[in-house]
Structures are given as C-alpha cells and as structure tokens.
Amino acid sequence: DQQVKQNSPSLSVQEGRISILNCDYTNSMFDYFLWYKKYPAEGPTFLISISSIKDKNEVGRFTVFLNKSAKHLSLHIVPSQPGDSAVYFCAASYSGAGSYQLTFGKGTKLSVIP
Amino acid sequence: KAGVTQTPRYLIKTRGQQVTLSCSPISGHRSVSWYQQTPGQGLQFLFEYFSETQRNKGNFPGRFSGRQFSNSRSEMNVSTLELGDSALYLCASTGAQGQVGRTQYFGPGTRLTVL
Numbered sequence: 001d002q003q004v005k006q007n008s009p010s011l012s013v014q015e016g017r018i019s020i021l022n023c024d025y026t027n028s029m030f031d032y033f034l035w036y037k038k039y040p041a042e043g044p045t046f047l048i049s050i051s052s053i054k055d056k057n058e059v060g061r062f063t064v065f066l067n068k069s070a071k072h073l074s075l076h077i078v079p080s081q082p083g084d085s086a087v088y089f090c091a092a093s094y095s096g097a098g099s100y101q102l103t104f105g106k107g108t109k110l111s112v113i114p
Numbered sequence: 115k116a117g118v119t120q121t122p123r124y125l126i127k128t129r130g131q132q133v134t135l136s137c138s139p140i141s142g143h144r145s146v147s148w149y150q151q152t153p154g155q156g157l158q159f160l161f162e163y164f165s166e167t168q169r170n171k172g173n174f175p176g177r178f179s180g181r182q183f184s185n186s187r188s189e190m191n192v193s194t195l196e197l198g199d200s201a202l203y204l205c206a207s208t209g210a211q212g213q214v215g216r217t218q219y220f221g222p223g224t225r226l227t228v229l
Contacts (some may be wrong), residue, residue: 017157032216033173043204044157089157093216100145100163100216104157111211 003027004092006012006105014113019077021108023090026071026075034102035075044087044089048075080112116141116222125224132193135224139207140185146188147218148180158167160170162190172184192226200228 005024013019021035030044031052036044050064050073057064063076077084087109091102119138127133139146148160159172163182180190186207192199204227206218 016229033224034217036220041202041223041225043120043206043222046217047221049217091157097170098163099164099171100147100157100218101162101170101207102147102149102157102218103159104149 001026002106003030003107004090004103005087006090007105008108009106009113010109012034012113013080013109015096016079017080019075019080019110019112020074020111021082022075022088023025023073023075023105024071025073025092027092027094027103028071029094030103031095032093032101033064033066033073034059034091034093037084037091038089038107039086047088077110082112082114085110085112117203118205118219119207120203120221122223122224124225124227126229127195128194129197131195132191133195134189134191135203135205135226135227137188137190137205137207137221139188139205140209140219143207143209143219144186145180145208146182146186147206147208148188148190149204149206150174151204151223152200157204160190195228197228200226202226 012085034049035047038044087107090105123194145164147162152191202223204223206220
C-alpha cells in the first residue's frame with residue numbers, strides 16, 4: 001500500500017512560470033512533510049519542509065502548502081528556472097514512530113523549458 | 115559543515131558475494147538511516163541507527179544488515195548478493211531533536227551493480 005503518492009510522473013513548465021508539484025498521503029499519523037530534489041545517480045537534496053501544525057512554509061522561490069483535511073500537499077516554484085529541472089520527491093514521517101524514517105512518493109520529473 | 119559522505123561511490127559484485135557500504139554522517143548528527151533506490155520500487159527505507167542501536171527496520175530480508183559505531187559512522191552489509199540488489203544505496207543523517215531536527219540530509223549514494 002503506497003502511503004505517499006505523487007500521481008504525476010512528469011511535468012513540463014516554461015521558464016519564468018509557476019511549477020506546481022502535488023503529493024497525496026493516506027496515513028493520517030504523518031505530521032512532518034519534506035520535499036527533496038534529485039538528479040540521477042546523486043543523493044536527494046533537501047528543499048523545504050512543513051510541520052502538520054502549519055499550512056504554509058516559504059523559502060525563497062519555494063513554497064509548500066499543506067491541506068490536512070484533504071491529506072494533500074503541494075510544492076510551488078516561482079519563477080521556474082531551467083536549473084530546477086530534476087526529479088522531485090515528496091516524503092513524510094511521523095513522530096510517534098520513534099524514528100526519523102521517511103516514506104517517499106515515487107517522484108515527479110520536472111522539466112523547465114527555456 | 116561537511117555533508118554526508120558515502121564510500122565507495124560505485125561497486126560491481128557478482129551474485130553470491132557480500133558487500134559492505136560505509137557512511138559518515140554530518141558532524142554532530144547521531145541518527146543514520148539507509149535507503150535503497152531502484153527504478154521499480156523508488157526510495158525504500160532499510161533501517162535507522164541512533165546511538166549505535168537499530169531503532170527501526172524496513173521490510174527487507176535478513177541479508178541486509180547494518181551497524182553504527184560510537185562516532186556515529188555507519189556501515190551496511192548485504193550478504194549473498196542477488197541480481198535484484200542492484201540499486202543506489204543512500205545514507206541520510208539527522209541532527210538535533212525537534213521539528214527541524216527531523217530533516218534527513220542525504221549522501222551521494224553508492225551505486226551497486228550485481229552481475
């Protein structure tokens with residue numbers, strides 16, 4: 001059972017426009033969510049996170065929105081740049097697990113077209 | 115601060131052999147987690163170590179094992195390698211307690227190819 005889902009395997013956006021990447025989760029115990037950016041054959045790079053006590057967090061061009069009732073979060077990148085082209089992973093964890101284990105979605109490949 | 119380092123970066127082994135991968139966490143981080151990334155299954159949690167104790171384990175066979183040393187460095191071992199073990203193995207470290215401390219920072223990974 002996939003507890004974290006990224007239903008769009010790929011997304012193409014024009015440079016300068018907004019990129020919106022979506023993520024859904026099924027486990028209501030998750031209380032901390034993260035987005036990572038990944039290039040092939042490299043480790044994921046942490047971008048931004050959000051706690052379940054918040055509904056929005058913004059860092060530079062990246063904003064994450066959390067809708068707990070819908071069990072949905074999204075990552076907005078504004079403006080999108082060609083260097084943003086990569087695979088983006090949504091991940092979740094819950095404090096009651098007694099560990100920092102992350103559950104990942106399958107990823108969305110973002111292509112920013114110059 | 116230096117990031118998470120993993121050695122070696124690439125490995126080629128044959129079926130039936132065993133392999134040991136190493137991970138050095140960010141200085142001061144006490145938690146080390148391991149993940150396997152394959153094209154079909156994505157990123158899957160293997161296990162986590164905190165203060166030399168395994169505190170959580172994913173759904174992998176007993177051929178996958180690990181340990182953590184007193185300096186927080188960690189190793190994972192895979193015995194009796196199978197073709198399906200070919201993957202990118204990622205190590206992540208986590209720092210202080212609290213919400214911010216729950217963020218995991220990843221190393222570059224070790225690409226294991228089993229022939």
